[in-house]
Amino acid sequence: MQRVSTRVGFVSAAVCAVMLSGQHLAVAADAAKPAKELFNGKDLSGWQNAGGGAPGAGWAVEDGAMVRKNQAGDIWTKERFGNFVLDLEFNTKGNSGVFIRTDKPRDNVQTGIEIQVDRPAKTPGKHSCGAVYDALAPTKEASKPDQWNRMTVTAAGGKLAIAVNGEKIVDMDLDQWKDAGKNPDGTKNKFRTALKDFNRDGHIGLQDHGAEVRYRNIKIQTLP
Numbered sequence: 614m615q616r617v618s619t620r621v622g623f624v625s626a627a628v629c630a631v632m633l634s635g636q637h638l639a640v641a642a643d644a645a646k647p648a649k650e651l652f653n654g655k656d657l658s659g660w661q662n663a664g665g666g667a668p669g670a671g672w673a674v675e676d677g678a679m680v681r682k683n684q685a686g687d688i689w690t691k692e693r694f695g696n697f698v699l700d701l702e703f704n705t706k707g708n709s710g711v712f713i714r715t716d717k718p719r720d721n722v723q724t725g726i727e728i729q730v731d732r733p734a735k736t737p738g739k740h741s742c743g744a745v746y747d748a749l750a751p752t753k754e755a756s757k758p759d760q761w762n763r764m765t766v767t768a769a770g771g772k773l774a775i776a777v778n779g780e781k782i783v784d785m786d787l788d789q790w791k792d793a794g795k796n797p798d799g800t801k802n803k804f805r806t807a808l809k810d811f812n813r814d815g816h817i818g819l820q821d822h823g824a825e826v827r828y829r830n831i832k833i834q835t836l837p
Contacts, residue, residue: 648700651690651817652679652831660688663718671821678829681709685821689718695814696836699766703730704759707824710746713768714815723805725815728766728775730826733758739800743775743782747802748790751775751782761829769836770813787811 651659654677657668663686671685679688689712699713708731712718715725727746733756734741743751743764755777756762767774775783789797790808819828 646835648832648834650832652828654678654829657688659691661691662686663689663721669821675827678704678827679819679831680827681819681821681825684823687712687718687721687818687820689715689816689818691816693814693816694833694835696769697767698834698836699768699817699831700763700833701831702761702763702829703826704761705730705732705824705826707732707826708820708822709824709826710820710822711764711766712816712818712820713766714812715818716812716815718816718818721818721820722803724812725818726773726808726811727820728764730764730820732756737782739802743777745773745775745783745785747804748796748808749783749785751777753780753782755780755782768813771809 654674656674657672657679660668662668668688669685671681671683672688673680673682695714699711701711703709710727710730712721712725712727715721717724721727729740729742729744729746731742733754737751737754738744739747739750741751741754742756757778763778765776771787773783773785773787774781788809791797793805793807794801794803796802817833
């Protein structure tokens with residue numbers, strides 16, 4: 614079968630085939646809702662802090678990128694999203710993350726899913742770049758140091774797929790995470806609620822974890 618790109622800027626067909634859980638899941642894309650820019654490259658309109666106010670002053674816009682320069686707190690979309698293809702680029706000097714479907718930004722870890730952003734690791738793990746934080750390690754380290762990396766996240770119901778620099782590194786079925794505090798492989802995690810019971814819509818957030826990080830070309834294609 615022909616491989617179908619999930620790059621947001623090129624999703625134009627009525628049906629977008631995405632690879633999830635080892636099977637081709639056909640997802641009908643609403644042609645009336647084209648890919649949307651979440652960040653316009655000029656200012657932080659459309660974004661807020663965890664309390665719904667203006668983003669922290671430590672977030673700046675430089676050369677078309679959203680930059681965490683100083684202590685700022687996480688930054689969140691005002692809108693909520695459920696099923697989508699999220700496409701962005703990041704360049705980081707250390708720990709950060711992309712939160713998806715976060716119900717309560719003030720309680721991000723316990724009400725949302727974080728996809729780790731960090732410098733490349735020698736050995737992929739549940740806390741390395743591209744991991745579903747504390748839940749599932751990527752199959753390989755696909756990020757590159759000191760340059761722009763592209764991340765594509767596809768969320769459709771309980772299915773979650775992550776690609777970094779065009780390489781698929783996570784293929785996850787949230788319904789397999791049936792127990793609070795425990796992953797299917799028996800290892801512990803920090804979640805007080807089973808991931809299968811997390812909200813399947815919410816805010817998208819970019820994490821301030823103390824390191825300078827840059828994000829750009831942040832776009833989303835909503836799915837039914």
